[in-house]
Amino acid sequence: MHKTSGGYSDWRLPTIKEQYSLILFSGTDPSGYEGTDTAGMTPFIDTDYFRFAYGDTDAGERIIDSQYASDTLYVYEESLLFGVNFADGRIKGYGISMPGGREKTLFVTCVRGNPDYGTNNFSDNGDGTVTDAATGLTWSQADSGIGMNWEEALAWVQEKNAENYLGYSDWRLPNVKELQGIVEYTRSPDTTNSAAIDPLFTCTSITNEAGEADYPYYWSGTTHASWNGNSGSACYVSFGRAMGYMDSVWQDVHGAGAQRSDPKSGDASAYPEGHGPQGDAIRIDNFVRLVR
16 A cells, blocks of 8 residues: 555555454444344444444445455465455455455555464473463463363363462453454464464364364454344354355355354254355354463
8 A cells, every 4th residue: 555644655454364453343243133124223333433334234344344354365365365354343354256256345444553463373392381572472282172262261271270289369351352362373284284373372173064174263261242132142253164055055155364243042953954144053062271
């Protein structure tokens, strides 16, 4: 980008970590809302400082069609561009082209400065923990090894604190921005045969909905609130393929590094073809990586 604005000529598209830094989880997700009046909606971005618009229903768009582009292409499938949806509070890989050959249109915010934003500086502490000097956070090197619902995840964290896990008793679930901050977007199951995370960390292998060897979704401690006041879902980040049921088949619809949400409790078998327009896989029993 070479546009001069505000007296600067070094604007660029943000990386997905830079774009996601603007998200606020005081927003409410309009998914499932059948009306057109958005006056009671709260977007996932600070509208005191940033322009925002919901999708134009008069033009045939959905209210949730408010996706903002990053410059981060999915490392496995470069036809997917990671973007942040400030209407529904998610990161997804968006197809650059639409059915019929139309190009996908997205909103754009420009950024300048600090080319190292979002770059991790990990060190292996040799005691089962990894510290990121870029954030001051210390993470468990291993994950929970099993999936559990959100309430069980909170209880599991307290169990780990009670046993002074790895010598510490102040572990917690990461908030979703902290969790997304350790995604390594140059890695994926199909390009590096690994999770989308630095190899200092270990990730439990799972079998996904398509029967493939894959890596888990990880719970955050961040609630994903709905327009109707329901707070029964929480955010997760996919460190493996972000699966969805589309065209009568399970496939990676949003890319390793996507952030979506699951019900905090319930039975995943109630969603045999996922949920939403891309059939997002609903697992509910997601994994945990501790942070302090």
